Amino acid sequence: MHNSGLASQYTRRYNNSMALEEYKRKRRFEDTPEPPAKVATKPGHRFVVQMHRASRLHYDFRLELDGVLLSWAVPKGPSLDPADKRLAMQVEDHPVSYFDFEGNIPENNYGAGSVMVWDVGQWQPLSPVQVEGKYVPANDQEARAMIKKGDLKFRLEGERLKGDFALIKMRGRRAGSKGNEWLLIKKHDQNEVEGFDIDQYDSSVLTQRSMDEIAGDNASAEWRSRPAGRGKVKAPWLADAIEKLDQKKAAERKSASSTASSAKAKPKSKKSASSDGQPSAKAEPIDIRASLHAEKKTKKTRLKSA
Numbered sequence: 173m174h175n176s177g178l179a180s181q182y183t184r185r186y187n188n189s190m191a192l193e194e195y196k197r198k199r200r201f202e203d204t205p206e207p208p209a210k211v212a213t214k215p216g217h218r219f220v221v222q223m224h225r226a227s228r229l230h231y232d233f234r235l236e237l238d239g240v241l242l243s244w245a246v247p248k249g250p251s252l253d254p255a256d257k258r259l260a261m262q263v264e265d266h267p268v269s270y271f272d273f274e275g276n277i278p279e280n281n282y283g284a285g286s287v288m289v290w291d292v293g294q295w296q297p298l299s300p301v302q303v304e305g306k307y308v309p310a311n312d313q314e315a316r317a318m319i320k321k322g323d324l325k326f327r328l329e330g331e332r333l334k335g336d337f338a339l340i341k342m343r344g345r346r347a348g349s350k351g352n353e354w355l356l357i358k359k360h361d362q363n364e365v366e367g368f369d370i371d372q373y374d375s376s377v378l379t380q381r382s383m384d385e386i387a388g389d390n391a392s393a394e395w396r397s398r399p400a401g402r403g404k405v406k407a408p409w410l411a412d413a414i415e416k417l418d419q420k421k422a423a424e425r426k427s428a429s430s431t432a433s434s435a436k437a438k439p440k441s442k443k444s445a446s447s448d449g450q451p452s453a454k455a456e457p458i459d460i461r462a463s464l465h466a467e468k469k470t471k472k473t474r475l476k477s478a
């Protein structure tokens with residue numbers, strides 16, 4: 173998609189027949205459990221973050237506006253640490269009914285793999301400039317203008333993500349840039365968490381299931397998100413370990429080719445405290461909130477839902 177096309181679609185509401193065309197074009201709805209391409213008429217400001225274990229693990233960050241979900245794929249996922257600048261590649265708008273989609277996209281389909289609803293809540297556009305030292309709520313028209321400009325400030329009220337954020341469009345600084353690259357950055361406020369570690373949250377906020385549990389929900393016990401031709405791994409724990417290794421390699425490749433991050437990803441164990449490939453300069457004692465540990469413990473004792 174061209175830059176100019178992306179920009180112009182935010183100058184007015186999505187009330188035309190072209191909305192969600194790209195979403196529709198990429199999918200075969202007779203074969204995928206994903207929702208159909210339908211523009212919603214009810215206004216809303218929900219957001220969802222979906223953990224997506226496709227050929228590469230990533231997190232899809234989606235903001236509801238004008239009857240669709242504006243969507244960005246975030247390889248390392250969102251962070252509550254303002255020191256993290258997370259690459260977020262804008263992808264095709266999704267229908268709002270994608271908001272609670274969790275499950276498995278069968279192999280040989282676009283985005284094949286498992287999808288977990290990692291966070292949900294409400295979002296609020298914020299004023300482009302501060303008023304008396306604070307960002308104040310803005311309206312949808314201002315939100316569209318900020319998106320067009322490539323500098324969207326907003327507040328999240330989710331279960332895991334809270335506080336003020338910015339999505340800032342990168343402007344052709346890198347060779348081979350596709351023009352869809354943004355950065356997702358937490359702003360400083362009372363909700364920031366130094367050393368935020370997204371790997372502490374391997375559970376759905378809707379069903380409390382882990383990614384492995386979601387992947388195992390198929391009638392066939394086969395783990396479907398591993399690309400065909402690379403061998404089938406039957407044991408979920410082994411598949412998980414291999415996938416984590418794949419992710420680490422991918423992160424290292426990305427880190428090596430990125431001008432944004434200079435340091436190499438640290439080696440990590442399966443459940444190490446800091447394992448999302450952050451530069452080692454951040455090796456301060458990690459201040460993970462007690463609630464994260466509590467959540468993780470309760471998750472393990474829960475039974476898999478049917």
Ligand code: MN
Pocket residue numbers: 224226230231232245283
């Ligand atoms: Mn995705």
